[in-house]
Amino acid sequence: MTLEKENTQVKNVLDKVTILYAGDSGDGIQLIGNQFTNNTALYGNDLSTFPDFPAEIRAPLGTLAGVSGFQINFGNSSIFTPGDLCDVLVAMNAASLKKNLSRLKKRGTIIVNTAGFDKKNLRLAGIDPADNPLTNSSLEGFKVHEIDITKMTRENLKESSLGSKERDRCKNMFVLGFIYWIYNRSLDSTIDFLERKFKGKQEVLQANLKVLKSGYHFADTSETFSNRFEVKPAEMQPGKYRNIVGNQATALGLIAAAHRSDMNLFYGGYPITPASDILHELAKHKNFGIKTFQAEDEIAGVCSAIGASFGGDLATTASSGPGIALKGEAIGLAVMMELPLVLVNVQRGGPSTGLPTKTEQSDLLQAMYGRNGEAPMPVIAAQSPSDCFEMAYEACRIAIEHMTPVFLLTDGYIANGAEPWKFPSAEALKPIVLKVKDARAEEDAPYLPYKRNEDLVREWAVPGTAGAEHRLGGLEKDKETGNVSYDPENHQEMVKIRAAKVNRIAKHIPKQELDSGTTSSKLLILGWGSTYGSIKTAAKELQSEGVDVAHAQIRYIHPFPENLGEILSNFDKVIIPELNDGQLIKLIRDRYLIDAKGLNKIKGLPFRAQEIKEEVLNHLK
Amino acid sequence: MTLEKENTQVKNVLDKVTILYAGDSGDGIQLIGNQFTNNTALYGNDLSTFPDFPAEIRAPLGTLAGVSGFQINFGNSSIFTPGDLCDVLVAMNAASLKKNLSRLKKRGTIIVNTAGFDKKNLRLAGIDPADNPLTNSSLEGFKVHEIDITKMTRENLKESSLGSKERDRCKNMFVLGFIYWIYNRSLDSTIDFLERKFKGKQEVLQANLKVLKSGYHFADTSETFSNRFEVKPAEMQPGKYRNIVGNQATALGLIAAAHRSDMNLFYGGYPITPASDILHELAKHKNFGIKTFQAEDEIAGVCSAIGASFGGDLATTASSGPGIALKGEAIGLAVMMELPLVLVNVQRGGPSTGLPTKTEQSDLLQAMYGRNGEAPMPVIAAQSPSDCFEMAYEACRIAIEHMTPVFLLTDGYIANGAEPWKFPSAEALKPIVLKVKDARAEEDAPYLPYKRNEDLVREWAVPGTAGAEHRLGGLEKDKETGNVSYDPENHQEMVKIRAAKVNRIAKHIPKQELDSGTTSSKLLILGWGSTYGSIKTAAKELQSEGVDVAHAQIRYIHPFPENLGEILSNFDKVIIPELNDGQLIKLIRDRYLIDAKGLNKIKGLPFRAQEIKEEVLNHLK
Amino acid sequence: MPEVLKEKEQKKLSAKDFASDQDIRWCPGCGDYSILKQVQSVMPELGIPKEDIVFVSGIGCSSRFPYYMNTYGMHSIHGRATAIASGLKASRPDLSVWIITGDGDSLAIGGNHFIHLLRRNFNVNVLLFNNQIYGLTKGQYSPTSELGKKTKSTPAGSLDHPFNPLALSLGADATFIARSIDREPKHLKEILLRAERHQGTSLVEIYQNCNIFNDGAFSTFTDKTNKKENSVYLEHGKPLVFGAELDKGIILDGFHAKIVSLKDDNVSIDDLWVHDETDRNKANILVRFFEDNATDADARPRPFGIFYQEERGTYEDSLSQQLEQEVELKGAPDLNKLLAGANTWKK
């Protein structure tokens, strides 16, 4: 084990760094992760984060199950993933070290809180106290910095009137201060944050500030660290940026679409991990006239949204796998009634309750086919935290302009992850064309709610519109009057029309583009949704290593972009990496009859770029 | 119009005949259809039936919406469908003639109740009274027999003490007697039936018997009919036969499987058209120890079955599309817990409430993918009414022997249709191997509920078994202990194991066979489920016309029979007829990458053999 | 929501204006006809333009209802009308919303949304057509069918103790609970009017004869010969009197209701239980009238009318207020500010 005690404080400049903060779920890891993220964003780096916490609210203290992690990758150029392996691992206790050591780079840096390696903690982590990793030689080769953070924190707060539990809770600030110093950062953003958070709680505020600064100064004066590092701000497109988390972006996308289309936003849903934060975010902005309705279950959630849509609101709901399963019947009703409705599925590990806090992409086929009868509807997917905004907005646009329910797929990874976002101005948002029926005179010909325009879209007449009274329902309907029709020919025609209507949306979405590479590349990596960052990183690295691959990421899954088949036809080899057992690949093989190969990871975790690179190289051997 | 009044009563021998009984839904059409079917079966013909009734309980009298129909095709050789077009149309009123005339063969026979063509009835049927089809020349070319059946019935019952409504209700018996005479049948089976049905209601019984006989004698003496016909008994495999309706067969299959495996049968479900009759049939046989539980909804239906399965019963449920949609989440739980469970989906027209009383095959992809996460389970389909028995039995066998929920797909067409059935003896049923854990001693090593055998099947330990106490649940489980596991590797392994377990069932199901034709035929018609009869008829006719086609019908859809790919590889052209917008075809194209072509009918009606023949010929042009 | 709320020209409407052009598809003789007629005839009295009225139903014979009303309507999915109406009313408090549901639709598959609607107290009207059977699926027993009922799904008799819909509603904190019957058109119309006037969820249980699968379920209360002996019509502030000759009454002896004869017994009309719509404890006794001693010689008559009514804020009013308050607190919506968030930087 190398304990560095040199005196040189060189300021090293790095291109990018990955830090993994890990500790017990009571240690405030997520909080310092978020603080460091905001600080990094403000500093101007590009970045990507990956919070990873246990399913339990407070999993048993000190155990492997209780470990909470927050990984951040930041750099001076574009960053697309939270990083495969870390440069720095902060381990607040034995369990967090044990669990995460494999994620550290060779010769990486470990910062440990030695107080977390006492007998009790070792036992809880399932480590024989005789085998304490800090004292056996298992960490040889890493740069280990041992600090008794707990003790330092207590020392700092000797005078404080806070209880001992509350004092100990400040120890995360010590770590944060310590890291801020190493990466040459200002404490301001966190001081600001603490001042806002503990307004009115002076004691707590002062304690936190004190420990934060103490961590900073300790790094400076203790000289445990040989170097101070700097990651220069990234070259990014000029513009105004903010940091954004995926679920928050989704919520903002819905709000923006309501604003742009001049509609009221209605959200009906039932809490479920990892989708609840969309509800929480929307509920914060009720001054936008947003009606959030926490229903008794997911069925009521989607049904209330259907009711609101019938009433003329922009109606939305969000859930995750099990909840989406429950909504299937009602979604079919929305398909039949041809009302706008946005359904967000923040996917998580399945099947059944599965792995609620882990990420997965395994609900794509459910989105496509999880309803009785022929019930086609658009399915789109977001590819990064900030793209959740764009795609939520698109989901609303398509729903309103094409009178249809729309599925937006995100997942736990991008929903909880964060990245810098060059946010748009309200004025720059794509227009959304909302056509609602005007009042009609009594003398007019009978109103035909199912008459369609050239995109096969029917008209929207909302209650309160005189002369357009009509009845909708789940029984098959006559193709013009919308009245119940059992006519065999009408049924076939309506099934075909509903399918054609959705297919025609292909004319109103962007063409598929290659993200990198060319159509004459040897191999195409075809991804969808949240695998974007990992694939992009892998493709770029491969290309820079001279491997001729191309990368395309599908965001519009049903219908596919019109030119997708043409693009695919250029490649001999197509690899489809998915965080499932092979779902997009089924759609691609069925539709285009190409022998695409899957790369499937079903571990509740995103791809490492390395995993994709290896697979590509295998295929090119 | 040809009104035949000749005197010759030649007994003509025919190969096969299709009769369509049609009338108002209050006219007792389904009853005489069933009576004629039983009589025909007992007589020894092969046959196939197709009842077709309105969604309303009592749709408005006399209207097109209120028409109820019952078609039967019977013959002296194998019969696989209720027939494309009819030889004889019985029309009790104007609406039923109007609605069904297009289904009559050229020069076919019409038997009309003239009382059903008065002004009121014409108006209700939307016919201008000036344009009465009985008096204008629109029926020219058909053989029309006009009888005032209502008047004759009333005449017959002048003396009866019954009310006039009850008297009129006997008029269906007149028709039945009339037809019995024409086809040279004995009245015995119906007399028996009436005696049982109206036991204790002498007046009603006598009235019915009187009218039945009167119809018979009227045919004999009135000499309206030039010929009496006979369809000789069919050559069929030797054995004992009975007539069976699909839903009834499904119920019997479940009962038989419970009997053979020595288990108690539990059925938890909620009524829905066209699945309710399975519940009704099971409820009739409670002396078999069958527990039928009419739950508060479909979710409770499947959940109660899961509870019963956990308790060690053979647990089953049935529903149709919308109800199946609701069960999705709970089915995922059964997949995760790896408990036996049989789910029957009697498919109907979709999406949403769709066409509840019409048939369709549009829930296949829902069965395959309608759950969150990777939740694979076996899917099988019955191909005819009697095959519902076989496949329900198979569903149970697979569920029990492979510890998995199983989907059995039937549909309204075969569920309500009937055919002769060479029923098995209890002793001849395929064995079902049920292995349940015995009690264990306290000293034994900890019980491992997720340990698997060579087919990857875990063991079943039911409550009450000492020493095998364990907990199941919907969270991902450790691959041996079954305890909750968030371990990434374990999750991937379990997802793969669950998939592999289902795939291995392929080793325990019959190989795919060609129903007709050879592997060197020019084209393969590939069907699944209820299209069997239509495709078989089409293939046979084509073959007899010298067209070299082959036919295969898939009953095991997930997993496919091991040799399916090999069979398909023999054909340049594969046509897949389905009563949906193309669902099996997606699975085939994805899996085997062959450019199969679909033939899709989405009219709530089964294929006519003719439609398939035409499509095949088009493809061979 | 697009701008649809405008000055409405009030026009005198008749019942006929509320009939749609669709053929009615119930069995001849079905009790649904009479209910439809009363609803159509009460509509003009509400003074609401027909485009501002919405009928939402689930699935069942009764749930076909919206097709026959020339208003806005939705024939939704089984059991979910209550949930759909909740969203509709939250989004459009200006509409008059009527929920049509059956005993299966509301109390079997829809039980959960039903009780949650009641506790939330949206200002909507629920007409629960109770025929004690599943009509549309051709005659299985329902959660209100009597114990031991023989139906297609229970040839040997049902085993489940039925719900008492009004007791359940009281337990779910409903603010308006009433019962009427298809064959008493005047009473039904009156109750419908009162229901619409109540601010909050008005639950009206309507006994409805299914003459095909459960004929005569309520004949005790409709047969000319003895309906008056078997029914008591509740009126606020009036004593509980009944009988063909209004010669019977009910007194409350502690918590026990007893029938007395105004002729023979030593009681006058002044001694009788005076109905108080606002008394929940008494309502609890009233809703269980026929259960407690239905087999006793003094089996009590079935009450019809308004059992209970309470003023409680509606969900949509609270919601509207909250939205306004939030504007006051946080200011008018500013999308640009929202998109920018608290921390931005320039590149």
Added chain:
Amino acid sequence: MPEVLKEKEQKKLSAKDFASDQDIRWCPGCGDYSILKQVQSVMPELGIPKEDIVFVSGIGCSSRFPYYMNTYGMHSIHGRATAIASGLKASRPDLSVWIITGDGDSLAIGGNHFIHLLRRNFNVNVLLFNNQIYGLTKGQYSPTSELGKKTKSTPAGSLDHPFNPLALSLGADATFIARSIDREPKHLKEILLRAERHQGTSLVEIYQNCNIFNDGAFSTFTDKTNKKENSVYLEHGKPLVFGAELDKGIILDGFHAKIVSLKDDNVSIDDLWVHDETDRNKANILVRFFEDNATDADARPRPFGIFYQEERGTYEDSLSQQLEQEVELKGAPDLNKLLAGANTWKK
């Protein structure tokens, strides 16, 4: 069902025998711990072999419970434990079945199965852990949260009037209704025993502190200083007395409950309301004790104990009887006869 019912060797078990080998995953300080302990300690007293006991739960913090019991168990899906237990009990009447559920699990998503379980009266025990919050999903308000509650999903305060779980249960015709609290282990144990002994569905609402998201929700009833002033413990046949010095009592004045002081007022203990577990009307008043005038000066104490109990046949008993009767009526099962049906012919 395979033959698992055998002569069980009765072995003396201790609470420890009912603890599984799984690490407990609740937050330190969570009220769930104490309930778990009481359940584990009551088990040996039931005299049921542990393999004959099944714990079924839905999803929620509380629903983790079965993992910690060394019996058979199922941690099912959200809201469905009641439905699953119904099927289990119908198929295996011999088992002792315990349902563990939260206020969200049973009253939000699971509300329908909950009320149907109660009316059907399967002989199972329902332990409803009411912490008035969604714990597992990190703190949204639940159907039992008080109006105006500020949570993650309602930063400006909730708008829905909460359910009264016991009132709802009474409305759904429950046959056993009780309330206890995590911090009164002796009382809880007693109620658990009584619940198991009751033939039919026993509903036990257990106030449970979620110290993370809703800390102190029930401190009124647990804080040493004044819990005795705020709680009244019900015992059948005993008067309603409470207070630190047992110096207060409750009398019933018509339908209105009033607090009296046994010291000052002119009342003796004999004048007090005597608790009668079998009186549904009084139970209806008891369950609403704290609602009717919670803000009044004479805010009444919260009752704990058994509010109501009634004998009514269980669903599974009726089912077993019916199955036997059907054998008597139709004869022993004969599969060959069934397969052949009424009409066969030979070829």
